[in-house]
Amino acid sequence: MPAAPPAEVTWINALSDFLAGQSGVEAIRLNTTDRSVQVATLGQVDVEALQVQVNELLRSLDEKLLATTPEAPAEGLQLTRREGELLLQKPTCPTAPRFWKWRDFEWPEAEKIEQQSREEWRAMAVQATICGLAQIMAYVAGRAFEAPEWMVHSLLGVALVSGGWDAAKDAWENLKERRLDVHFLMLAVASGAVAIGAWEEGALLLFLFSTSGALEHFVLHRTHREINALMKVVPKMARVMMPDGSTMQRAVSLLRVGDVVQVRPAELFPVDATVVLGETAADESTLTGEAVPIDKSKGSAVYGGTLNLWGLIQAHVDRPATQSALAKIINMIQTAQHMRAPSQRFTDRFGTTYTLLTLSVVLIMFLVWWLGLGIPLFESTAETKSAFYRAMTLLVVMSPCALVLSIPSAILAAIAWGARRGILFRGGAAIEKLAEVDLVAMDKTGTLTEGNLRVGQVESFPPGREKEVLSLAVTLDAHSNHPIALAITRHAREQGIEAGELIEFQSLPGLGLRGRTTDGVTYVGRRELMDQGDFAQWLKDVPDAPLGFSEVWVLNAGTMGRVLLKDEIRSGSKAVLAQLAAEKVITVMLTGDRRAAASQVAHELGVTDVRAGLHPEDKVAAIKEFTQQGRKVAMIGDGVNDAPSLAAAYVSVAMGARGSDAALEQADVVLMQDKIEKLLSARHISQAARRIIRQNLAISLGSVIVMAIASLFGIVPLTLGVLTHEGSTVIVCLNSLRLLFVKEASMITKPTD
Numbered sequence: 001m002p003a004a005p006p007a008e009v010t011w012i013n014a015l016s017d018f019l020a021g022q023s024g025v026e027a028i029r030l031n032t033t034d035r036s037v038q039v040a041t042l043g044q045v046d047v048e049a050l051q052v053q054v055n056e057l058l059r060s061l062d063e064k065l066l067a068t069t070p071e072a073p074a075e076g077l078q079l080t081r082r083e084g085e086l087l088l089q090k091p092t093c094p095t096a097p098r099f100w101k102w103r104d105f106e107w108p109e110a111e112k113i114e115q116q117s118r119e120e121w122r123a124m125a126v127q128a129t130i131c132g133l134a135q136i137m138a139y140v141a142g143r144a145f146e147a148p149e150w151m152v153h154s155l156l157g158v159a160l161v162s163g164g165w166d167a168a169k170d171a172w173e174n175l176k177e178r179r180l181d182v183h184f185l186m187l188a189v190a191s192g193a194v195a196i197g198a199w200e201e202g203a204l205l206l207f208l209f210s211t212s213g214a215l216e217h218f219v220l221h222r223t224h225r226e227i228n229a230l231m232k233v234v235p236k237m238a239r240v241m242m243p244d245g246s247t248m249q250r251a252v253s254l255l256r257v258g259d260v261v262q263v264r265p266a267e268l269f270p271v272d273a274t275v276v277l278g279e280t281a282a283d284e285s286t287l288t289g290e291a292v293p294i295d296k297s298k299g300s301a302v303y304g305g306t307l308n309l310w311g312l313i314q315a316h317v318d319r320p321a322t323q324s325a326l327a328k329i330i331n332m333i334q335t336a337q338h339m340r341a342p343s344q345r346f347t348d349r350f351g352t353t354y355t356l357l358t359l360s361v362v363l364i365m366f367l368v369w370w371l372g373l374g375i376p377l378f379e380s381t382a383e384t385k386s387a388f389y390r391a392m393t394l395l396v397v398m399s400p401c402a403l404v405l406s407i408p409s410a411i412l413a414a415i416a417w418g419a420r421r422g423i424l425f426r427g428g429a430a431i432e433k434l435a436e437v438d439l440v441a442m443d444k445t446g447t448l449t450e451g452n453l454r455v456g457q458v459e460s461f462p463p464g465r466e467k468e469v470l471s472l473a474v475t476l477d478a479h480s481n482h483p484i485a486l487a488i489t490r491h492a493r494e495q496g497i498e499a500g501e502l503i504e505f506q507s508l509p510g511l512g513l514r515g516r517t518t519d520g521v522t523y524v525g526r527r528e529l530m531d532q533g534d535f536a537q538w539l540k541d542v543p544d545a546p547l548g549f550s551e552v553w554v555l556n557a558g559t560m561g562r563v564l565l566k567d568e569i570r571s572g573s574k575a576v577l578a579q580l581a582a583e584k585v586i587t588v589m590l591t592g593d594r595r596a597a598a599s600q601v602a603h604e605l606g607v608t609d610v611r612a613g614l615h616p617e618d619k620v621a622a623i624k625e626f627t628q629q630g631r632k633v634a635m636i637g638d639g640v641n642d643a644p645s646l647a648a649a650y651v652s653v654a655m656g657a658r659g660s661d662a663a664l665e666q667a668d669v670v671l672m673q674d675k676i677e678k679l680l681s682a683r684h685i686s687q688a689a690r691r692i693i694r695q696n697l698a699i700s701l702g703s704v705i706v707m708a709i710a711s712l713f714g715i716v717p718l719t720l721g722v723l724t725h726e727g728s729t730v731i732v733c734l735n736s737l738r739l740l741f742v743k744e745a746s747m748i749t750k751p752t753d
Contacts (some may be wrong), residue, residue: 015028015030015088016077016088018054018253019077019088019089019090022045022050024041024042024043024044024045025039025040025041025042025045025050026040026041026042026089026090026092026096026097026100027039027040027087027088027089027090027097027100028040028087028088028089029085029086029087029088029102030085030086031085036104037054037104037105038102038103038104038105039054039102039103039105040089040097040100040101040102040103041100041101041103042096042099042100042101047103050103050105054105077089077090077091078090078091120217121214121217121218123166124166124210124213124214124217125214125218127162127163127165127166127210127214128162128163128207128210128211128213128214130158130159130162131158131159131160131162131163131203131206131207131210132159132207132211134155134156134158134159134162134203135155135156135159135200135203135204135207137155138152138155138156138159138200138203139200141155152199153199156199156200156202156203159203159206159207160190160194160199160202160203160206162210163203163206163207163209163210164186164187164190164206164209164210166210166213167183167186167187167206167209167210167213168183168187170183171183171184171187184355185355185358185359185395185399186205186206186209186399188395189202189205189392189395189396189399190202190203190205190206192388192391192392192395193205193392193718195378195388196378196380196386196388196389196392198389198718200719201718201719201722204719204722204723205396205718205722205726208722208723208725208726208727208730209401209726211726211730212401212726212729212730212733218733235252235268235269235270235304235305236251236252237249237250237251237252237270238250238251238252238255238261238270238271239261239262239263239264240255240259240260240261240262241259241260241261241262241314247262252270252271252304252321253320253321253322255270255271255317255320255321256317256320257317257318257319257320258316258317259316259317260276260314260315260316260317261273261314261315261317262312262313262314263302263308263312263313263314263315264308264312265280265308265309265310265311265312266307266308266309267307267308268304268305268306268307268308269282269302269303269304269305269306269307269308269315270304270321271304271317271318271319271320271321271324272301272302272303272304272317272318272319272323272324273301273302273304273315273316273317273318274299274300274301274302274315274316274318275296275297275298275299275300275301275302275313275314275315275316276298276314276315276316277298277313277314278297278298278311278312278313278314279295279296279297279298279311279313280295280296280308280309280310280311280312280313281293281294281295281296281309281310281311282294282296282302282303282306282307282308282309283306283307283309284303284306293309296311296313299490299493301318302315303324304321304324305324354400354403355400358395358398358399358400359395361394361398362391362394362395362398363391365390365391365394365712366387366388366390366391369387369390369391369714370387375387375390384714385714385717389718390711390714392718393711393716393717393718393721394708394711394712394721396718396721396722396725397703397704397707397708397710397711397716397721397724397725398704398708399725400700400704401725401726401728401729402696402699402700402703402704402725402728402729402731402732403697403700403701403704405696405700405729405732405733405736406693406696406697406699406700406732406736407428407693407696407697408428409696409732409733409736409737410689410692410693410696410735410736410739411428411431411689411693412736413689413692413736413737413738413739413740414431414685414686414688414689414739415428415431416740417685417739417740417742418682418685421678421681421744422671422672422673422678423669423670423671423672423678423681423682423685424669424670424672425668425669425682425686426667426668426669426670427668429668430651430668430669430686431685431686431689431690432686432689432690432693433632433650433651433668433686434634434651434653434668434669434682434683434686435683435686435687435689435690436632436650437585437632437633437634437650437651437683438584438585438586438631438632439585439586439587439588439626439631439632439633439634440580440585440586440587440588440633440634440636440679441587441588441589441590441619441622441623441626441633441634441635441636441645441649442587442588442589442590442607442635442636442637443589443590443591443636443637443638443642444589444591444593444598444601445483445484445550445567445591445593447570447636447637447638447655447676448569448570448573448589448601448605448607448676449567449568449569449570449573449601450567450568450569450570453483453484453486453487453550453565453566453567454487454491454565454566454567455487455488455491455563455564455565456549456564456565456566457563457564458470458561458562458563458564459561459562459563459564460559460560460561461542461560461561465559465561466561467495467497468559468561469554469559469560469561469562469563470488470491470492470495470497470563471492471497471500472500472517472519472522472524472554472556472559473488473492473524473552473554473563474488474489474492474493474497474498474499475499475500475501475502475515475517475522476502476505476513476514476515476517476522476524477489477513477524478499478502479502479505479513479515480507480513483638484550484552484565485513487565488552488563488565500517500518500519501517501518502515502516502517503515503516503517503518504516508525508529509615509616511525511526511528511529511615512524512525512526512529512552512553513525517556519556519557519558519559520556520557520558521556521557522554522555522556523553523554523555523556524552524553524554524555525552525553526552526553526592527539527551527553529553529555530553530555530560544594544596545562545564545594545597546564549564549565549566549597550564550565550566550567550593550597551563551564551565552565569601569604569605570675570676572675572676572677573605573676574604574605574606575677576676576677576679576680577605577606577607578606579680580680581606581608586608586609586631587606587607587608587609588607588608588609588610588611588622588626589601589602589607589609589610589611589612590611590614590618590619590622590623590635590645591610591611591612591613591614592612592613592614592615593612593613594612594613595610595612595613597612598610598612599612616642616644616645617644619635619642619644619645620644620645620648622645623635623645623648623649624648627648627650632650632651633649633650633651634649634650634651634652634653635648635649635651635652635653636652636653636654636655636676636679637653637654637655638654638655646667651668651669652667652668652669653667653668653669653670653671653679653682654667654669654670654671655671655676669682681744685739685742688739688742689739692735692736692738692739695735696732696735696736699728699731699732699735700728700729700732703724703725703727703728707721707724707725
């Protein structure tokens, strides 16, 4: 095998390919020192799509490639290098850069984020440990050995510094931006405690605060580690077959549709592709969460980031790396981590003003105790505590640490739980909303049924031209990802019939396909597509497809016929629908199939309501009708025809990573395995997350309210206030962490709240 090309060539080719493939993008600037990236655009561009392209480009380049740059730019491009920075731009006139708009993009650093979170919680744990040990030593020295006061205070000083070090850094950064947060409050209380001689209480506060902070970062690290497990399997290089039979290493981002890649045993498939030579089995657990080997042979689809277990195969690239199933998943997860749930947005707004409100209440009560009730300013006695002591206690118990963590910790844990089990939530809102659903609308093909259609019969009218009918059908269906089209294409290949030349192609949503072939204009689709003009009367004499079969009609100027296909009901559909019924959830089938076929499936499964013969707009109308009735509707589908109704639903669920791009783009939840049972898992983890959130809010707000009221009457010592405040924070973090350890099997039979 020839040696791989130099890293510089791959690096510059990757940048050149990025610029060439992006209309409206004029230049890219990379700083390898601070790992920043800027892109110059001209005119209107799709910023979200551009971010995806930038992410894929940067993922394809490892640290060694980032450290080197070529001496000469690619042909037609201008390269400028400075210390740690390079600028690559398209040829342009001197005045054009004035009209460029430079956009900053985030550098995808999943591993760096995980490493930082690990380092942060470990460092905070060490600081909390030092703080705790110093307090124990101070207690033992003062009580057991009657050490001098200066020694005890020195040990407590070590505890105060180590326990408050991280809080001081965060508070200082926020103060520079003229913001106050909970870290400032904790330092203020600790300083106040020292000022009135309560060194032990101040040190205890910072010990518990640093311990809860370390625990918080540990929870975030665990969720980041769970989520980033997918991102670490992204292949960077691929082995491409050359015309002479040799192979050449190439960056995955440079692969194009039509390339043929070689994948050896124990290697990852670089992109989504179709096997053209060889046999093997694939571990697709990175996509589906299910580590069951899937046999692959000629014609089988393989997916980027999945593992080739034992065979040497060659595969035809079906789509670029940026459009692979794994790339879509990664971008969905990255987006989900930053999308806040409705309740979280509420606590964010609440927390922004809560700090100032707390300071105001504490100040007012301090003045009331001192000036209004005549309580001594700093002097405490055995009978009563000073006004300042009471103010510090009130400040501690009103601090919103637990409240701030109550929702995001649970949401992140639920997202991580789902990602490990093939369930992707597009943000916290999807988790909260799925738990509220009381009506589930489902497509039939590919959702309640396997979607693995098989051609049972091909008919022509008049008989004798069945091969022509199948040839015309596959010519158009070869350009569609609909389950019916894939079944017809597979059957045609088995019969040795290849797709013909296609001059024009058009998808007719809800009806079928239109194309211009060498035989003229051809239609492939539903009976309604043919039910026009002189054919309307003729079709009345043609019997419906046999019960249990779907029909696809083929029509052009010289040929007419139909293809009959049969589908099988998913093995888990009946149990899922029974469980939903037990939970008082209404189920509705929305399908474009004939009523007879739909009713048969619905009767067998126990679907509450059936609506058949629907076009995409009819499905949307049905969703809106249910919504107007006060229902919170979840729509489940996997095809292009389902995308509008998915968008109209309260929460949308897409079946499988292999579903249509349109369905995946609209979905709030994606069930990566083609298993309807995962709907129950997704619904029940969302219910579990909502229960945890409610518990966290009750714990955090309850402790604040109870302790604040008690503090107003001066009956709460500072030590108890510290223990209650920090204890509630620890409990909230641990309570959220429980979601990571929920067993999926036990959730299917668990009753709802």
